[in-house]
Amino acid sequence: MRILHIATRHRRGGAERNLVHTALWETRQGHEVHLAVGRDSMLSEIPAALTVHVVPSLVRDLSPVRDLLTLRALRGLISDRRFDIVHTHQSKAGILGRLAARGIAPVIVHTIHMAPFGPAYGTAASAVFVRAERMCARWTDVIVSVGEELRSGNIAAGIGRPAQYTVIRSPIDVAAFVALRARPAEARVTARQRLGIDGSGKLVVVVASLEPRKRVDLIFRELAPLVRGEEVRLAIAGDGPKRDRLSAQAAALKIAGGVHFLGHVSDIPGLLSVADLLVHAATVEGVPQVTVQALAAGVPVVATEMIGLREVPGAAIRIVPSSGDGLRGSVVAALAESPVPVAIDAFDAWTDAGVDRSLAALHERVDTLVDKRRRARRP
Known part of the structure; x- marks a missing residue:
């Protein structure tokens, strides 16, 4: 099969890791896999096994002229290369890619990595995206969701039918993270030093792109009294456009000495090995x-309310309102308790093997559709 994935941009986020795992699994099955991305992409992060097509006009923001150019470019690419499956990702590419593939590609698949509507987007923007998603769902063969809550929310919004949906988790290296449970205290101290984190005491970790949606500024405001009182230190793993503003905020709150900006951290297991607590405060996610x-x-x-926090069976996440009210108290309470680890088998669906089983089931479904529709088109 010849498969085209389309994404608005390729960076270092969870959606990109999910896409790469899917595409590489497909190449291992003998498929020819291509990826079309917008110009705001980190091309060096794309595996060499994929054939890359950069679409300069494909951007995140609404732009009627560029969007029409993107639609024309994608339609030409799909027609010229005769792709069997077009698989779209992310909101903008999801709409334009499916519009471009309609009537040309035998099978169209779309993956929802994050809700494109809801309170975080505002009423007008949400209404536009819901309408567009409902329209595109009419000619989408399979809608893949990374979480059950995300799937349920889309169906409740009238986007597609339940039979169109399947849930495929974003893979994580479960074994590497579970192994950290038995890590000795001495190793934690060494790991802290290697990350450049000085001082002792409780360490609260935040892993997030430094952009408005992740609301690291809210975490700073709510936890500032704890940092000033030297009850906790903060380690911020991630980079982005708000980096300088967050540094200035930390200084203004008089917590700069207790906040460690680590930049992009590829070794997340190493980071979590030194963490006493993770705090997450994004406005919207699929499954964080x-x-x-x-x-x-x-x-x-400890997290503010968002979709995707209740996906792991048996997990006792402390969830506070989206406003952040109660975040500080929940952090204090969580740090005062001995953590109760979640059963290891609760993570089976996130293992490479679990995700690969789901991908095999997806392809059994779509490959059969491709064969059926190719035969139907023959004279």
Whole structure:
């Protein structure tokens, strides 16, 4: 099969890791796999096994002229290369890619990595995206969701039918995180030093792109009294456009000495091995992968309310309102308790083997559809 994945941009997030795992699994099955991405992409992060097509006009923001150019470019690419399956990802590419593939590609698949509507987006924007998603769902053969709550929310919004949906988790290295549960205290001290984190005491970790959606500023405001009182230190793993503003905020709150900006951290197991607690405060997610990783590592989690926090069976995440009210108290309470690790088999669906089984089931379904529709088109 010849498969085209389409994404608005390729960076270092959870959606990109999910896409790469899927695409590489497909190449191992003998499929020819291509990836079309917008210009705001880290091309060096894309595996060499994929044939890459950069679409310069494909951008995140709404832009009627560029969107029409993107639609034309994608339609030409799909027609010229005669792809058997077009698999779209992310909101913008999901809409434009499916519009472009309609009537050309035998099978169309879309993966929802994060809800494109809801309170975090505002009423007008949500209404536009719900309408667009409902329209595109009419000619989408399979809608893949990374979580059950995400799936249920889309169906409740009238986007597609239940039979169109399947849930495929974003893979994590479960074994690497579970192994951290038995890590000795001496190793934690060494790991802290290696990360450049000085001082002792409780360490609260935040893993997030430094962009508005992740709301690291809210975490700073709520936890500032704890940092000033030297009850906790904060380690911030991630980079992004708000880096300088967050540094200035930390200084203004007089917590700069207790906040460690680590930049992009590729070794998340190493980071979580030194964490006493993970805090997550994004406005919207699909299933926040770092919370699953922390739970697998035996690290307790405190988070503001969002979709995807209740996906791991038996996980006791402390969830506070989206406003952040009660975040400080929940952090204090969580740090005062001995963590109770989640049963290891609760993470089976996130293992490579579990995800690969789901991908095999997906392809059994779509490959059969491709064969059926190719035969139907023959004269």
